[in-house]
Amino acid sequence: MKKYLSILMMICILAGGGSLAGAAQKPDYEKYGRIAIAVVKEDYPGEEVVDYQYGGRKKVTETDVTDTFTFTVKENGKPVTVLVMVTHNLKDNKAVSLTVQRKQQ
Template sequence: MKKILSILMMLCLLAGGGSLAGAVQKPDYEKYGRIAITVVKEDYPGEEVVDYQYGGRQKVSETDVTDTFTFTVKEDGKPVTVLVKVTHSLESNKLVSLTAERKLQQ
């Protein structure tokens, strides 16, 4: 329960923080990629995240989209694939939902 609360608190902090527009335009999924990596690091404390890929965006409603991120984590020296899906509103720029699942190795 404490772990879930700490993850939700961290997500609120990250989702609430604004960013200033810089000279270099950042991808619009970058904010949600930072949230996704935070969740993976919370789920696998002390383990190394060795790979990260943005999987793309899927429209789920008129205002909401889901960005998919795939992480490879070394757990006990073995690679583990973690799929994180972040659904957010394009209008309000707020997080709607987040799921993280460990993918079975083939």
């Protein structure tokens, strides 16, 4: 009985550890999100970034994709929506271009 209980406990520990390892992986767009945040903070110095969302990925060419990030910045107390689009190469993980757009409210 103890042998079966020990085996069951070991399976539970291993199964739980595997899901933790998967949860700890960083998303592949994280590097470009950090770049986008830095650009927004540079463009809006001293203003508060109150919201940040990853908008998704679009395939541009066979090797290039564009990740979109949406920020809400409080500029002079009013919310401003800023889109940052980072186009990068999937093979070498280098940024190809970066576009910042302020959306009209």
